[in-house]
Amino acid sequence: MNFTQAIRFSVLRELAQARRARRLAFSAQEFTHLENAHVLGQESTYWHTYTHWRMLVWGWQHKVYPEVAGQVLRIVGALSKTAIGLLPTGNTGGANVSPFKPMPLSSECAQAIAQAKSRCAKG
Numbered sequence: 001m002n003f004t005q006a007i008r009f010s011v012l013r014e015l016a017q018a019r020r021a022r023r024l025a026f027s028a029q030e031f032t033h034l035e036n037a038h039v040l041g042q043e044s045t046y047w048h049t050y051t052h053w054r055m056l057v058w059g060w061q062h063k064v065y066p067e068v069a070g071q072v073l074r075i076v077g078a079l080s081k082t083a084i085g086l087l088p089t090g091n092t093g094g095a096n097v098s099p100f101k102p103m104p105l106s107s108e109c110a111q112a113i114a115q116a117k118s119r120c121a122k123g
Contacts, residue, residue, distance in 0.1 A: 004044040006116035011041040015054065027062055031094070034058060038093035039109045045082040052078050052093060059095075070095025 018033035034055050041047025052074045059067030077099060081087070090103035097103070105113070 001119055001122075002044075003116060003120055004041075004046050006119040007040055007044060007047065007113065010112040010116065011037050011047050011051070014040060015051075018054070027058075031055070031058055035092035035094060036106075036109065039090055039105065040112055042087050042089075042091070042093075043082070043113075045079065048078040048082045048087075049075055055093060055095075067095045074099055 014033045014037035018030045018037065021027075021030035021033060034051060038048070038051040038055070041051055052071050056068055056071035056075065059065065059071060074093060074095070088098075088100055088102040090105045090109075091097060091099065091101055092103060093099075
């Protein structure tokens with residue numbers, strides 16, 4: 001099992017919560033769940049890129065054009081830098097933070113990531 005598969009459930013849970021928040025018109029809460037999904041999936045090129053795409057869509061839907069522009073750059077970075085490990089751990093992925101700034105992990109995210117990595121190690 002690779003990390004993309006191992007972290008899948010945790011990322012999908014956050015994305016489902018983001019969709020729920022969108023349906024309820026809680027845009028800030030929606031973005032927070034997208035940030036959590038980003039932190040969880042950051043070590044997977046697939047999930048890393050996908051969460052930046054969802055953030056870009058969020059920016060477009062809410063007419064937050066600095067977010068859209070920032071996400072275009074971050075998508076390029078996710079596609080080109082994730083596989084070689086150039087990741088600032090814990091970075092929430094929004095255009096409001098430097099794409100190079102490491103940030104502390106929440107205990108929930110740290111636990112989910114550690115469990116996913118443990119599943120990878122077991123094969």
